[in-house]
Amino acid sequence: xxxxxxxxxxxxxxxxxxxxxxxxxxxxxxxxxxxxxxxxxxxxxxxxxxxxxxxxxxxxxxxxxxxxxxxxxxxxxxxxxxxxxxxxxxxxxxxxxxxxxxxxxxxxxxxxxxxxxxxxxxxxxxxxxxxxxxxxxxxxxxxxxxxxxxxxxxxxxxxxxxxxxxxxxxxxxxxxxxxxxxxxxxxxxxxxxxxxxxxxxxxxxxxxxxxxxxxxxxxxxxxxxxxxxxxxxxxxxxxxxxxxxxxxxxxxxxxxxxxxxxxxxxxxxxxxxxxxxxxxxxxxxxxxxxxxxxxx
Amino acid sequence: xxxxxxxxxxxxxxxxxxxxxxxxxxxxxxxxxxxxxxxxxxxxxxxxxxxxxxxxxxxxxxxxxxxxxxxxxxxxxxxxxxxxxxxxxxxxxxxxxxxxxxxxxxxxxxxxxxxxxxxxxxxxxxxxxxxxxxxxxxxxxxxxxxxxxxxxxxxxxxxxxxxxxxxxxxxxxxxxxxxxxxxxxxxxxxxxxxxxxxxxxxxxxxxxxxxxxxxxxxxxxxxxxxxxxxxxxxxxxxxxxxxxxxxxxxxxxxxxxxxxxxxxxxxxxxxxxxxxxxxxxxxxxx
Amino acid sequence: xxxxxxxxxxxxxxxxxxxxxxxxxxxxxxxxxxxxxxxxxxxxxxxxxxxxxxxxxxxxxxxxxxxxxxxxxxxxxxxxxxxxxxxxxxxxxxxxxxxxxxxxxxxxxxxxxxxxxxxxxxxxxxxxxxxxxxxxxxxxxxxxxxxxxxxxxxxxxxxxxxxxxxxxxxxxxxxxxxxxxxxxxxxxxxxxxxxxxxxxxxxxxxxxxxxxxxxxxxxxxxxxxxxxxxxxxxxxxxxxxxxxxxxxxxxxxxxxxxxxxxxxxxxxxxxxxxxxxxxxxxxxxxxxxxxxxxxxxxxxxxxxxxxxxxxxxxxxxxxxxxxxxxxxxxxxxxxxxxxxxxxxxxxxxxxxxxxxxxxxxxxxxxxxxxxxxxxxxxxxxxxxxxxxxxxxxxxxxxxxxxxx
Numbered sequence: 001x002x003x004x005x006x007x008x009x010x011x012x013x014x015x016x017x018x019x020x021x022x023x024x025x026x027x028x029x030x031x032x033x034x035x036x037x038x039x040x041x042x043x044x045x046x047x048x049x050x051x052x053x054x055x056x057x058x059x060x061x062x063x064x065x066x067x068x069x070x071x072x073x074x075x076x077x078x079x080x081x082x083x084x085x086x087x088x089x090x091x092x093x094x095x096x097x098x099x100x101x102x103x104x105x106x107x108x109x110x111x112x113x114x115x116x117x118x119x120x121x122x123x124x125x126x127x128x129x130x131x132x133x134x135x136x137x138x139x140x141x142x143x144x145x146x147x148x149x150x151x152x153x154x155x156x157x158x159x160x161x162x163x164x165x166x167x168x169x170x171x172x173x174x175x176x177x178x179x180x181x182x183x184x185x186x187x188x189x190x191x192x193x194x195x196x197x198x199x200x201x202x203x204x205x206x207x208x209x210x211x212x213x214x215x216x217x218x219x220x221x222x223x224x225x226x227x228x229x230x231x232x233x234x235x236x237x238x239x240x241x242x243x244x245x246x247x248x249x250x251x252x253x254x255x256x257x258x259x260x261x262x263x264x265x266x267x268x269x270x271x272x273x274x275x276x277x278x279x280x281x282x283x284x285x286x287x288x289x290x291x292x293x294x295x296x
Numbered sequence: 297x298x299x300x301x302x303x304x305x306x307x308x309x310x311x312x313x314x315x316x317x318x319x320x321x322x323x324x325x326x327x328x329x330x331x332x333x334x335x336x337x338x339x340x341x342x343x344x345x346x347x348x349x350x351x352x353x354x355x356x357x358x359x360x361x362x363x364x365x366x367x368x369x370x371x372x373x374x375x376x377x378x379x380x381x382x383x384x385x386x387x388x389x390x391x392x393x394x395x396x397x398x399x400x401x402x403x404x405x406x407x408x409x410x411x412x413x414x415x416x417x418x419x420x421x422x423x424x425x426x427x428x429x430x431x432x433x434x435x436x437x438x439x440x441x442x443x444x445x446x447x448x449x450x451x452x453x454x455x456x457x458x459x460x461x462x463x464x465x466x467x468x469x470x471x472x473x474x475x476x477x478x479x480x481x482x483x484x485x486x487x488x489x490x491x492x493x494x495x496x497x498x499x500x501x502x503x504x505x506x507x508x509x510x511x512x513x514x515x516x517x518x519x520x521x522x523x524x525x526x527x528x529x530x531x532x533x534x535x536x537x538x539x540x541x542x543x544x545x546x547x548x549x550x551x552x553x554x555x556x557x558x559x560x561x562x563x564x565x566x567x568x569x570x571x572x573x574x575x576x577x578x579x580x581x582x
Numbered sequence: 583x584x585x586x587x588x589x590x591x592x593x594x595x596x597x598x599x600x601x602x603x604x605x606x607x608x609x610x611x612x613x614x615x616x617x618x619x620x621x622x623x624x625x626x627x628x629x630x631x632x633x634x635x636x637x638x639x640x641x642x643x644x645x646x647x648x649x650x651x652x653x654x655x656x657x658x659x660x661x662x663x664x665x666x667x668x669x670x671x672x673x674x675x676x677x678x679x680x681x682x683x684x685x686x687x688x689x690x691x692x693x694x695x696x697x698x699x700x701x702x703x704x705x706x707x708x709x710x711x712x713x714x715x716x717x718x719x720x721x722x723x724x725x726x727x728x729x730x731x732x733x734x735x736x737x738x739x740x741x742x743x744x745x746x747x748x749x750x751x752x753x754x755x756x757x758x759x760x761x762x763x764x765x766x767x768x769x770x771x772x773x774x775x776x777x778x779x780x781x782x783x784x785x786x787x788x789x790x791x792x793x794x795x796x797x798x799x800x801x802x803x804x805x806x807x808x809x810x811x812x813x814x815x816x817x818x819x820x821x822x823x824x825x826x827x828x829x830x831x832x833x834x835x836x837x838x839x840x841x842x843x844x845x846x847x848x849x850x851x852x853x854x855x856x857x858x859x860x861x862x863x864x865x866x867x868x869x870x871x872x873x874x875x876x877x878x879x880x881x882x883x884x885x886x887x888x889x890x891x892x893x894x895x896x897x898x899x900x901x902x903x904x905x906x907x908x909x910x911x912x913x914x915x916x917x918x919x920x921x922x923x924x925x926x927x928x929x930x931x932x933x934x935x936x937x938x939x940x941x942x943x944x945x946x947x948x949x950x951x952x953x954x955x956x957x958x959x960x961x962x963x964x965x966x967x968x969x970x971x972x973x974x975x976x977x978x979x980x981x982x983x984x985x986x
Contacts, residue, residue: 026383038394042394046401062418065423120304124571133314135514136321141318144323166317175507183470183500184470210470228400257825436821441964441966527960
């Protein structure tokens, strides 16, 4: 029924398989230079953080700054992994981020499909309304949100945070996914409907598979946003059974001192897993769809 | 052919969840902005007090500077990076993952690390510039009135351009190949491909992303607050931080609510203009 | 680093604290994280001697504490004893949020008078101070010797300080570091005493007039900011707070800077090679030195569940020995000062500074007043305005706040 997806295979634009015209592309030297630049810019501060995480306090703040420590130490990592609450907070963060991402994804897929493919009264208004949550300054909404959670009995629970995080993940997810859905040619869906599929069926069997890069992007967005979110977590999770990683970071500060080595080590621990996760999802983050599907 | 009510059904779950969560905060803030500490109705006096504060106009212009400055570079760099990452080359997966890192690094830690790197004396940046003699005196990046905001904007750009890159890349990945073919048949080179095939196709994505960047820029306090607290002498004070200060350092919730309401109104106006002017798109992909 | 981000959080969270309410025979005590080990020690000791009272210890974070306490006091869900900074107490008293503690206080003469004054209002005592501290100037004795100065006779007057700082300053080293960045409190603690020493203040004693632009005050502000403008304070001053200055000191690029005794431990750990010297804060010729008295007191909220048992526990905490154990810096009682842990010679000068400690004015808009002043200081350091002009601008804003 649907011939469009067969060429969306890992990593290779369908073009090559078609034996079509040679892709101009960017040219190897430019790609190389560009990649090096991107890597340097993105990685440099993180490299500095990683270096700092293996330095002792003595070597952290020197003038002039030291690149590689004379006495590198894993003590900071030991402290973070075995002497602090970070492992527990890591678990909490995973549960909450996965939960938020999942919930946001489900809600957003339906809502975006509705906005992308249908026309109904008040649609532009509703679309704009979706964004409202993200416009409210956090300082203004913390207290009333807290009261809401209290009324629902959700303070200090995973679900409480997951629910509250809808405010920061849902609006963007809906907006982004709407654009990605719109980019899929409507003719494909119309063809499926003519063949007898229901709207839901079309959504799941035609639109979603073709918009996987968009879905992945939304997953990444929701996950990263909730992973690093600090303020809501601070307010609504005061028990270490629910506290998240960003709070764990703040706990390394006392009245006059911050344990920077530990903070850097914890930050490395917070950042690397996500980058690695994304690396493993690269297989899905490809396109090359619908070659020839819309002809005729 | 499409029955309107179906569309509404699709959209309803998300809308209900959001409405539940934000209805009360919006009402609460509105109420707070027109009452005083004891709960008495005071009309617009909170608004007047806030508007007459010395810092308010300065914060407003700083906010404009901050938002516009950040977005321009976030979008340009992000899109350029997306185009690069869309190419096929060995190690692409790794480069893509590395690109993600600035966005993933916790905001506070990124801010303080950059502040440390830019420090006039401890900072590695001055060290790298003065060592080989590129400059002879260390630069007071965060202490000089002309460099402090650009530096903060640069940090903000670094932090968020990966977001743009990933979102635009997802859009690029969805471009049907027959579009490329058609262009090549016409003899287009790479740059023309970019201009006539890629950019128009990802336009909806870039529009949505830019809108989000505006909203985030208007709401962001972490970087500036962690590094300069809005100083020196309010030079980097932006309105969200002013709200924060009024509410939580001065414990004046009513005035903070008034400022939030005004801020909210301005933000809505921007979104409205944006939607009207730019987001008129056909349903088809072409 | 996340002080104020935590503030907004805890404001809301405290609204619904249910863990705070105590049962009969139970006393809930909130103390900050830096006190934790010593607090537990005291709790155990007390409970052993008083088996019918249980102490419920809750550890607070120093970040965001004022807002958390304020909200707890106002929400009616308050603990029985709270550790707060001296400066917050009268604000609570004026709003009826805490109960007077005159009946708990014993051995009034044993207390440093300024500490008791800080928490006295309307003739009653509203808090029991247990910890006091002030700044002094920490200096690198090795640097002194290097330039031919005698490390045992540090500068005592303003003129001498400038002189010594000039001699110590050279390429890669600053003689005297001031703060110009970070949290506002850093600069208030370091510059306001100079204004006091010179006979002036930020606001008049009756708190109706802004006096920060009077000649004596401006002279002090000029003295403070000149360290940077004349190159005796590091180039990075505008981004430095007390902690940054400590780091610069540890890296040996700063020879003298103001701070409290809590820095000594870090300096010893991170650069044991430095021969640390401490001097009193220099004063203008013919006048006395001054400092802001910092520290902590116990208060009992009006809504405390078990005030009577709380008072019994409080009397135990206020004993000289308990204070001597709990405090991070110095106890508020003179007899407790004799304890061995305060005999470290390096603490000698800090002890000497204590009698010169003064409270900050108990004005309800103090936070905004200090912010206005701080903006003025930063404008001077930026080079945008001269001291008189900057202080005139600040005075205008402060006057508006006083008039509210």
